[in-house]
Amino acid sequence: MEPNPVLKKLGFSPQDRLVIIHTDDIGMCQASVDAYRDLLDFGLISSAATMVPCSWFPSAADLCRGNPRADMGVHLTLNCEWRSYRWRPVSTADPASGLLDELGYLPMTREAVHEHAQPEAVLAELRLQVRLAQQAGIDLTHVDTHMGTVAHPKFVASYIQVALENKLPAMILRLDEQGYRRLGMDASGAAMAVSVVQQLEAMGMPLLDHIIGLPLDQPLNRMALAKQVLSGLEPGVTHFIIHPSKDTTELRAITPDWQSRYGDYSVFTSEEMRRFIQQSGLQVIGYRQLKTLMPS
Amino acid sequence: MEPNPVLKKLGFSPQDRLVIIHTDDIGMCQASVDAYRDLLDFGLISSAATMVPCSWFPSAADLCRGNPRADMGVHLTLNCEWRSYRWRPVSTADPASGLLDELGYLPMTREAVHEHAQPEAVLAELRLQVRLAQQAGIDLTHVDTHMGTVAHPKFVASYIQVALENKLPAMILRLDEQGYRRLGMDASGAAMAVSVVQQLEAMGMPLLDHIIGLPLDQPLNRMALAKQVLSGLEPGVTHFIIHPSKDTTELRAITPDWQSRYGDYSVFTSEEMRRFIQQSGLQVIGYRQLKTLMPS
Numbered sequence: 001m002e003p004n005p006v007l008k009k010l011g012f013s014p015q016d017r018l019v020i021i022h023t024d025d026i027g028m029c030q031a032s033v034d035a036y037r038d039l040l041d042f043g044l045i046s047s048a049a050t051m052v053p054c055s056w057f058p059s060a061a062d063l064c065r066g067n068p069r070a071d072m073g074v075h076l077t078l079n080c081e082w083r084s085y086r087w088r089p090v091s092t093a094d095p096a097s098g099l100l101d102e103l104g105y106l107p108m109t110r111e112a113v114h115e116h117a118q119p120e121a122v123l124a125e126l127r128l129q130v131r132l133a134q135q136a137g138i139d140l141t142h143v144d145t146h147m148g149t150v151a152h153p154k155f156v157a158s159y160i161q162v163a164l165e166n167k168l169p170a171m172i173l174r175l176d177e178q179g180y181r182r183l184g185m186d187a188s189g190a191a192m193a194v195s196v197v198q199q200l201e202a203m204g205m206p207l208l209d210h211i212i213g214l215p216l217d218q219p220l221n222r223m224a225l226a227k228q229v230l231s232g233l234e235p236g237v238t239h240f241i242i243h244p245s246k247d248t249t250e251l252r253a254i255t256p257d258w259q260s261r262y263g264d265y266s267v268f269t270s271e272e273m274r275r276f277i278q279q280s281g282l283q284v285i286g287y288r289q290l291k292t293l294m295p296s
Numbered sequence: 297m298e299p300n301p302v303l304k305k306l307g308f309s310p311q312d313r314l315v316i317i318h319t320d321d322i323g324m325c326q327a328s329v330d331a332y333r334d335l336l337d338f339g340l341i342s343s344a345a346t347m348v349p350c351s352w353f354p355s356a357a358d359l360c361r362g363n364p365r366a367d368m369g370v371h372l373t374l375n376c377e378w379r380s381y382r383w384r385p386v387s388t389a390d391p392a393s394g395l396l397d398e399l400g401y402l403p404m405t406r407e408a409v410h411e412h413a414q415p416e417a418v419l420a421e422l423r424l425q426v427r428l429a430q431q432a433g434i435d436l437t438h439v440d441t442h443m444g445t446v447a448h449p450k451f452v453a454s455y456i457q458v459a460l461e462n463k464l465p466a467m468i469l470r471l472d473e474q475g476y477r478r479l480g481m482d483a484s485g486a487a488m489a490v491s492v493v494q495q496l497e498a499m500g501m502p503l504l505d506h507i508i509g510l511p512l513d514q515p516l517n518r519m520a521l522a523k524q525v526l527s528g529l530e531p532g533v534t535h536f537i538i539h540p541s542k543d544t545t546e547l548r549a550i551t552p553d554w555q556s557r558y559g560d561y562s563v564f565t566s567e568e569m570r571r572f573i574q575q576s577g578l579q580v581i582g583y584r585q586l587k588t589l590m591p592s
Contacts, residue, residue, distance in 0.1 A: 030381070030546040055351050058399075059380040059549070084355040085326070090400055093388050103354075103428055104386055132399055250326040250546040253355070 018237045018283045023048040027060030031251040035244045042269045046286040049075035052129040053087045061136035071286035073142035078149040080106040091128040097121035123158040142287035144171035169290040174207040206290040209236025222263030314533045314579045319344040323356030327547040331561045338565045342582040345371035348425040349383045357432035367582035369438035374445045376402040387424040393417035419454040438583035440467035465586040470503040502586040505532025518559030
């Protein structure tokens with residue numbers, strides 16, 4: 001593939017390795033908000049995304065309002081994956097929307113959303129999540145997707161539409177057909193994806209070359225894992241995902257993967273990681289730089 | 297006033313002092329759920345109420361399902377009083393309902409609900425909160441009210457209706473006109489209240505003689521305060537309110553009154569309070585006993 005035009009537009013060379021160090025799930029719980037406060041202060045992360053349907057979203061918004069260090073997007077959320085702690089859509093309480101499980105919460109699985117959600121209900125939900133984040137005073141930098149649920153033929157157009165309507169970059173990969181096939185798409189899906197992405201790029205929308213995250217099921221040696229993944233980054237723009245959180249009673253009651261989340265917090269508030277990134281040759285950018293490239 | 301007919305029906309004398317030791321706000325946050333688990337085990341509380349719109353409600357329901365010690369009602373909720381941590385109604389996302397503030401949450405104040413909420417929207421919301429609690433597997437014993445918001449001429453009929461429809465006792469005081477006047481009602485309101493309560497009592501609905509709680513703005517000497525209030529209880533049926541919670545980072549991030557809440561937890565998981573209650577001459581009952589008196 002041709003090098004990502006973002007590189008040249010931002011003054012980098014085709015061999016440069018740009019990375020967005022991106023913290024997911026901010027506002028999901030109290031521990032994520034406390035972690036975000038520290039991570040913002042420490043300065044290693046370069047972007048984050050918040051979950052508007054979750055009860056701690058207002059606290060995440062509080063940290064962003066008027067804070068020039070905050071590079072915050074909306075982590076568009078159509079699922080609630082936990083059993084003990086649950087949230088609902090923001091746009092509807094109507095079961096006909098297909099957005100609810102039998103108790104009115106967002107469903108636990110991607111599959112449930114793909115099967116039942118009405119596309120127009122999804123569009124309304126995504127739009128309202130963005131609008132509420134703006135209304136809460138966040139100067140949004142992008143949209144991305146919780147659990148990748150919108151990355152589905154029924155909903156991906158709504159995802160792109162919401163990004164364009166709000167002049168926000170979206171977490172979207174630019175790949176060739178083989179690339180999309182390797183992600184599990186069939187031939188026609190891959191061809192369609194290439195055509196959509198070429199159109200978006202022609203419009204000037206900034207896109208990503210790579211998306212990679214630290215797996216949540218490997219709690220041990222998180223520092224070594226982070227260094228290994230960051231060392232292996234290829235030229236182009238990488239969206240690098242971590243899930244940092246403080247270690248609290250609340251977090252442990254929500255998720256068995258709390259140790260990985262606390263590990264991400266520890267690593268990205270450490271001088272060791274600061275030195276590693278400084279010496280890595282990586283160019284750390286935020287979505288705020290990508291947003292400057294959005295077509296008007 | 298005549299003695300409360302509940303006393304005789306349950307085999308007590310007119311001079312007996314019955315008390316429901318009732319923990320509010322269960323499921324409001326994680327710390328409240330952890331506290332409830334311990335309180336159930338310890339055995340001093342005799343009833344509790346859960347907040348269905350809050351994200352930790354499913355964990356509260358988990359503790360109740362199949363647990364014969366649980367005496368759980370629905371703490372019917374039309375407000376979200378905190379700034380950092382917020383919840384929405386369960387029945388609607390429609391601003392026309394009057395149930396939402398500008399960000400879609402339940403309003404912070406009683407006054408906002410009294411002014412804006414549509415009575416039919418309130419009825420639908422109360423009904424759905426009860427239905428969801430039943431659907432989550434809780435064998436409900438009663439309904440009561442978060443912040444007393446339904447105790448308003450616009451909504452009190454819906455509150456009573458939801459109780460009767462579900463054959464559940466409700467937290468309702470039986471007073472004479474002077475009694476209601478002392479609560480701040482005007483003459484016509486007090487006369488109306490007497491007439492409603494007489495009707496309900498004639499139907500056989502169990503009612504309360506007193507409602508008293510430990511104030512949340514007195515964090516110090518919680519044990520002495522609890523003993524003082526319990527010692528002062530009068531003959532009849534008292535609904536005695538506490539707000540127990542574990543002391544966690546989450547709770548402290550929600551409310552400045554965390555110390556009072558943790559104090560209630562400490563007092564009602566103490567052998568000192570167990571001995572005090574045993575020697576107090578009080579008759580501790582739950583709403584489950586009152587529920588047996590509900591007209592069919």
